[in-house]
Amino acid sequence: MKRSDIWSGIFWLLISMWVVIESIGFDLGKWGSPGPGLLPFCSGIILALLSLFIIFRAIYKKTDVPAENWFMEIRWKKWSLTLTGLLAYALLLEFLGFILCTLIFMIFLLAFVERQRWIIILLVTVLTAAASYVVFELCLKAQLPKGFLGI
Amino acid sequence: MEQNIWQNILYGLQVCVVPMNLLYCFIGVLVGTLVGVLPGIGTTAAVSLLLPSTFSLNAASAVIMLAGIYYGAQYGGSTTSILVNIPGEATSAITCLDGYQMARKGRAGAALGISAFGSFIGGTLSCILLMVVAPPLANMALKFGPAEYVSLIILAFVLLTYLAAGSMIKALMMAVVGVIIGCIGMDLITGTKRFVYGILVLNDGVGLVPVIMGLFGISEVLLNVDHEIQARDLYTSNSKIKGLLPNLEEWKRSIGPILRGTGIGFILGALPTGGAIVSTLTSYGVEKRLSKHPEKFGTGMIEGVAGPETANNAASTSCFVPLLTLGIPQNAVMAIIIGALIIHGVQPGPLLLKNSPDVFWGVIVSMYIGNAMLLILNLPLIGMWVKILKIPYPIFFPLILLFCLIGVYSLNNMTTETIIMIIFGVMGYFMKKFDYEAAPLVFALVLGPMLEMAFRQSLLLSNGSLSIFLKKPISASLLLTAGMLLIMGIVGRRRVNKED
Numbered sequence: 192m193k194r195s196d197i198w199s200g201i202f203w204l205l206i207s208m209w210v211v212i213e214s215i216g217f218d219l220g221k222w223g224s225p226g227p228g229l230l231p232f233c234s235g236i237i238l239a240l241l242s243l244f245i246i247f248r249a250i251y252k253k254t255d256v257p258a259e260n261w262f263m264e265i266r267w268k269k270w271s272l273t274l275t276g277l278l279a280y281a282l283l284l285e286f287l288g289f290i291l292c293t294l295i296f297m298i299f300l301l302a303f304v305e306r307q308r309w310i311i312i313l314l315v316t317v318l319t320a321a322a323s324y325v326v327f328e329l330c331l332k333a334q335l336p337k338g339f340l341g342i
Numbered sequence: 343m344e345q346n347i348w349q350n351i352l353y354g355l356q357v358c359v360v361p362m363n364l365l366y367c368f369i370g371v372l373v374g375t376l377v378g379v380l381p382g383i384g385t386t387a388a389v390s391l392l393l394p395s396t397f398s399l400n401a402a403s404a405v406i407m408l409a410g411i412y413y414g415a416q417y418g419g420s421t422t423s424i425l426v427n428i429p430g431e432a433t434s435a436i437t438c439l440d441g442y443q444m445a446r447k448g449r450a451g452a453a454l455g456i457s458a459f460g461s462f463i464g465g466t467l468s469c470i471l472l473m474v475v476a477p478p479l480a481n482m483a484l485k486f487g488p489a490e491y492v493s494l495i496i497l498a499f500v501l502l503t504y505l506a507a508g509s510m511i512k513a514l515m516m517a518v519v520g521v522i523i524g525c526i527g528m529d530l531i532t533g534t535k536r537f538v539y540g541i542l543v544l545n546d547g548v549g550l551v552p553v554i555m556g557l558f559g560i561s562e563v564l565l566n567v568d569h570e571i572q573a574r575d576l577y578t579s580n581s582k583i584k585g586l587l588p589n590l591e592e593w594k595r596s597i598g599p600i601l602r603g604t605g606i607g608f609i610l611g612a613l614p615t616g617g618a619i620v621s622t623l624t625s626y627g628v629e630k631r632l633s634k635h636p637e638k639f640g641t642g643m644i645e646g647v648a649g650p651e652t653a654n655n656a657a658s659t660s661c662f663v664p665l666l667t668l669g670i671p672q673n674a675v676m677a678i679i680i681g682a683l684i685i686h687g688v689q690p691g692p693l694l695l696k697n698s699p700d701v702f703w704g705v706i707v708s709m710y711i712g713n714a715m716l717l718i719l720n721l722p723l724i725g726m727w728v729k730i731l732k733i734p735y736p737i738f739f740p741l742i743l744l745f746c747l748i749g750v751y752s753l754n755n756m757t758t759e760t761i762i763m764i765i766f767g768v769m770g771y772f773m774k775k776f777d778y779e780a781a782p783l784v785f786a787l788v789l790g791p792m793l794e795m796a797f798r799q800s801l802l803l804s805n806g807s808l809s810i811f812l813k814k815p816i817s818a819s820l821l822l823t824a825g826m827l828l829i830m831g832i833v834g835r836r837r838v839n840k841e842d
Contacts, residue, residue, distance in 0.1 A: 199776040203515060210522055217534050224806055227529035227536060230794045231522055238518045241511055265568045273567050273743075274768065277560065280747055281760035289748075297740050304567070305736040315737055323748060331395050333752035 200246035203238055210235035272304045288338020289328075293320045347473060354707030357700045363403050363708065370407040371712045374414020375719055378421070379727045381428045383742055385415040386674045386784075387559035390551055391742075393678055394749045401686035402704040405679055409705055410712045412675050413465060413658040416618065417716045420457040420651050421727055424450060433618045433654040436626045440639065440646030447642050452588040456596050456644055457651035458720045459588075464604045464652035465713040468659035471608055473706055476695075480667040483692035488799035489810045493820035495793045498670060500824040502614045502782055504831045513782045516773075520786025521793075523548055531798060543758040550681045552750050552763040553787060554674060557780040559746040560767025563739050565774055588644070596648035599629050603652030611657025612664060614672035614785065618657035622650035659709055666694060666702055670792075674784040681788075 210231055220226025280296045287295070297316040301307045307315075327333040357363065377388040389411050396404035415431050422430030424441035437457065444453040486494070503514045526537045527547030538544045588596065603625045610621040629649040630639045639646050664670045669691030671677040683690045688698050695702045720727075750763045770780055804810035812818045 195776050199778070203519070206519075213537065217529075217536055218532075224801065225798055227532050227534040230790070230797075231525040231536060234518050234521045234525070238515060238522070241515045241518065244511060245515070267568075270564060270568045273564065274764070277743060277747070277764050277767070278761075281751075281757055281764060284747075284751060284760075285757060293744065296744065300740040300743070301736070305740075307736060311737070315740075319741060319744060323744060326395075327748055327752060331398060331752070333394070333748070334755065335748070335752070336755070 194249070196245050196249035200242045200249065204242040204246070207235045207238035207242060211239065269304055273300065276300055276304070284338075285336045286338060288340055289335035290320060290324065291338060291340065293323065350473070350477075350703050351707060353699065354703030357402055357704030358406070358707045358711055363406055363704070364711070366399065366403045366407040367410050367708050367712050368715055370410020371414035371417075371716050371719060374411040374416075375418035375716065375727065376730065377411065378415035378418020378430050378434075379731060380418075380738065381422055381426075381430050383738075384558055384562060385412055385431060386554060386678070387562060387742075387746075388415065389675050389678050390554040391559065391745050391749050393551055393682060394752050396682055397685065401683060401688045401698065402700045404682050404686060405701055405705050406708040406712075408675075408679050408682060409662070409709065413655060413709065413712065414716055414719075416651075416655045416658050417458060417461050417720045418727065419654075420461070420647075421454060421720070421724065422731065424453045424457070424647070425728065426731065433622055433658075434651070435619075436622045436650045437647055439626075440641070440643045443640065443642035444644065444647065449642065449644075452592055452644065453647050454724060455721065456588045456592065456648045458717055460596065460600045460603065460648045460652035461655040462713050462717045463600050464607055464654075464656035465659050465716075466710060467604045468608050468611070468656035469706060469709045469713070472659060472663055472709075476663055476667050476702075476706075479663065480692045480695040483668050486668075486692065486816070487814070488796040488803065489814050490817045490820070491796040492793060492800055493811055493817040493824070494668065494670065495789050495796070497820045497824040497827075498614045498672070498789065499786070500827050500831075502785055504827050509777065510831060512778050516778055516780070516782040517786040520783040521790035523553070523783070524787045524790030525794075530795070541758065543754075543756055543762070547791070548762060548787075549753065549759060550677060550784075550787065551753055552759045553766050554678060554784055555746045555750055556763040556766025556768075557770035557773075557784065558674065559742060560764060561770030561774060561780075563742055564767060564771040566735065566739060592644050595644055598632075599625070599645045599649035600652045602628060602632075603649040604656045606649075607653035607656025608660040610653075611660035612672070614664070614670075618654040618661075621653040621657040625649040625653035655713075662705065665690065666705070667692060669694065671785065671788055674781050677784050677788040 214228040214232035214235055217228030217231070218226040219228040219232055276296060276299050280292060284292050294316055297319055298312060301312040301315060302309075324335075328335050358367070373388065373392065374385070377383055377385060389408050392408065392411060396407060399407070416433060419429065419431030419434030420437050420441065422428055423434040423437040424445050427438050427442040429435035429438055441453045441457070444450065499517055502517060503510050524547070526544055528535050528538070528545050535545065543549075603621075606625045606628065607618065607621045610624060611618060626639075626646055626649060629643075629645045630636045633639065633643070633645060635643075661672050661676055664672050665676045665679060669680065669689070671680050680690050683694075683701070688694065688701060746763065747760055750760050751757070753759060773780055800810050801808070810817075811821060
C-alpha cells in the first residue's frame, strides 16, 4: 500500500524484538504469579505481530496512488536548526543560566531560523525573556538556574 | 434525590464562587480560547504547558483551570475554522467545510454566533447530564476490585482502537508502544529495573508531562517549521464582522442539529475515543444524512456548523464522566488532569466523589460558569481574537518552544527530562509523517501501569487463578463486551474493505 508503512513497520519490528529480548531477562514469572517481565514481553510479541501485519499489508496491497515523497519536500535545514536550538538550550541551560540562555535561544531562532527583522528580534526576545522570568521565577517560584554568571 | 442534586450544586457553587477559583476558571477559558484560535498549538500541548503553573494551587483550582482550557479551546477553534479556513483545533476541522463558506457568503457573524450558542447549549446540557450520570456511576464503581479494573481497562483499550479515527492496527500498535513505555522504570512489586540502563531519572518511569509536551508541543512546532507557511488569508481582514446573532430562520434550522449534537457529543465523549474529533465527524454525517438537501453541504449550510460545534463541546464536558467516576482517562488531556490530581495528592477513582467532593462538584459547577464566561469572551470580544490571528507564526513558535523547555525543566529541575521531551518531540514528528496517532500512546502510558498493577493484585487475591476475571459478574460482562466489540471490529472492517 504505502512504502512509508514498510519502513515504519520495520522500525517497530526492530523495537519489539529488542523489547522481547530484554524482557526475558527481567524474569517472566509463571502463570498465576507474573513477574516483571511478563507485560513488556507480551506487549513486545503483540507489537511484533502487528508490525509484520503492517509490512505485509504494505507489500501485497496494490495501489494506484503514486509513492509519496514528502521526505524530499521538507525544508530539513530549518527543521534541523530548530532541533539543534532545542537540544542546545536543554544542555546549556544550567551552565549559562536562564536569562542568558533564553536570550541566545530566542535570537538564534528569530534571526537564523526565521530571519526576522532586527527590530522585531530584539523586541520579541527581550519581551519573552522578561515575561517568562516573571511568570516562572516570580509567580510560580520555579527556581530557574542562575548559571556561571550568577544572574 | 432531586434535593440532593440541588444541595450538590449549591456545594459546588460554594467551591467555585471563591474569587480565586473564579479567576482560575477565567484564566483557563481565556487561555483555552487563545489556544483554540491559534492554529499552531493544540489543546493537549496547552494543558500540559500550564500544568506546572498549577502546582502551587489546590487540587480543585488546578482542575478547574485545566478543564477551562480544554473546553475553552472548543469555542476558540471554530473562530479560525470559519474565518481563515484553517482548523484552530482538530475538533473544529469539519467546521471549515460549511463555516468558511458561510463567511464567504457574508454570514460569518451568524456562523460564529451559532457555534458559540451551540457550544454554550451543548456544554451546559452536557454538564447537567454529567451531574445526573456521574454520582450513580461512581457509587457503582465503588464495588470494583482489581479484577473489575483489569476488565474495564481492557474494554477501554478495545474501545479506543475500535473507535480510532485512522487505522485500527496502527492505533493498537501505538497503544502497545505506550504500554511498553509505561513499563520503563522500577517495578513496584519486585524492584526489578526495566529498560533503565543506568539513567537515574528513568527509575521512577518516564514522566507523563515530558512525553505529552514532546508528542503534542514540540512535534507540532517541528511539523510547522518544515514547510513554508503561507500568509493567512483572513476573510474579514478589511471589513468588520456584522450581525453575530443568527436570524430566526437560521435558528430554526439549527435547533435540531444542536440538540442532536449534544446527544452525540455526550455519548461519544464519554467513551475512550481519544477526543471530541469523532463526535464532530459523526454529527456532521448525521446532519448531512437527515438533511433534505444533502448536496448543499459544503456550500455554507448552517446545520453543518451548528451540529459539530455543539458536539465537540458536549464531548469535552462528558469526557469528565470516566475521569471523575472511574479515574480512567479517555484522552490525553484527561490523562494530564489525572496527573495533576495525583501530584496534588488526590487519588482519582470512584472514591473521588466521597474523599474530594470539592474537586468533583467544584469542577462540574465551574463548567457552567466557564461556559457563560466563554459566551461573553467569544461573542462581543470576537474582534480581539481576530487581531491575535494576525500575529505571524514565526514569532509564535519560539515562544511555544521556550514554554515547553522551561515548563518541563521546572518540574524537577532536571536536564534529562527536557532531553526526554525533545526525543518524544522528534518521535511525534515522525509518527505524524508516517500516519500514527499519538493519542493511544498517551492513553496507554497512563493505563498500562494501572493494568499491570491491577492484574497482579487480582492474581494475588485469587491465588494465581485466572478464572477470577470470569467468575465476577461485572468483570465477566465487561470482558464479554470487549470480546464482542473486537469481533465486530474485525468483521465490520473486513466488510468495509471488500466494498472498496
